[in-house]
Amino acid sequence: MLYAVGGQDLNSSVVSCDCLAHRFGNAADQPGRAPVYSTDLTDVEWREIRPLLPVPGWLEGRGGRPEGYCHRQMLDAVFYVLDNGIKWRAIPVDFPAWDRVYAFFRRRREAGLLLMMINVTAGNDTDRQAATDMLPALRDRFLTITGLWADGGYTGTLITGALATLYLAVTVIKRSDDVSGFVVLPRRWVVERTFGRLMRSRRLARDYERRPGTSEAMILWSMTILMTRRLAARAPV
Structure with a gap:
């Protein structure tokens, strides 16, 4: 199931973002954030990538607590880590807490949004x-x-x-x-x-990663940045 859902009542009367965590979760309780970095999604880029995000398990009735952090802010934080090559713990303070960002990344490690497939192997594999x-x-x-x-x-x-x-x-x-x-x-x-x-x-x-799966996920996220920008450039204003 993908991100596009409708027909439910919103969880908050004040919604500053149209991500699912704001619409149906508890993200409205967190402070907003103004885009300041070159890796932050523009409104057009966000419109392109939002429908491709997987629907959280808690919204599909598979259990779990409703998310309390904006999905767009989480994406911006992951893109910042990837583009600048920093440690997770070095994420700037205007993003959500680093451990929450890493948990978001970890849950979506297997989800390749805009790339068909990638396979990271040991160096001795032909x-x-x-x-x-x-x-x-x-x-x-x-x-x-x-x-x-x-x-x-x-x-x-x-x-x-x-x-x-x-x-x-x-x-x-x-x-x-x-x-x-x-x-x-x-x-x-x-x-x-x-x-x-x-x-x-x-x-x-x-190669900073310990797990091949994490290396593959970083490649997928990097291509997601590239393809999102391309799609946004072609989108009608």
């Missing part, structure tokens, strides 16, 4: 090994995907197996031996460009 584990899960989640582009590290039985069992056509983009110097290769530059954009999030510049 590209083919990682893809062998990843492609079946990708197929289960996205049935309409039929083609993939890859570099030379994904050759061998992976290509034939993906086509025979998963009905995925993997096209390997190879560099020509007749070309010297830097040459932009079709489709491969998309991956390199994405790596460059991810490195703008300073939390990803080094």
Whole structure:
């Protein structure tokens, strides 16, 4: 179930934000916050990302206490940590308490909002090994995907197996031996460009995380920042 709900009575007569924690939780009891950082969501960006957020369990009747902190402020805090590469405990005081922000992040660690899939593995895993584990899960989640582009590290039985069992056509983009110097290769530059954009999030510049799942979540959140800004730029005013 996604974030868009309606028809219920609001929990507070004074609602300064349209997030679910304000509308149906106890976030209205907390002080408001004015956007001051470059990572803070604009109103247009918030409108784009709000419907994609998962509905909290307490609102779906699965138990738990109604949330007491604004979801938009929580997103701003997570984006600040990711973009500036700081510790959770170093979150500025105008955000909610750091442990509440981390709890929000932890609950949504598995929710990739605007990215299909990411898989973080040990350094001694080869590209083919990682893809062998990843492609079946990708197929289960996205049935309409039929083609993939890859570099030379994904050759061998992976290509034939993906086509025979998963009905995925993997096209390997190879560099020509007749070309010297830097040459932009079709489709491969998309991956390199994405790596460059991810490195703008300073939390990803080094591997600070203890769990691979947390590293994957940081990548997902970084791409969420990028895609939210793109969607907002295209949205009608």
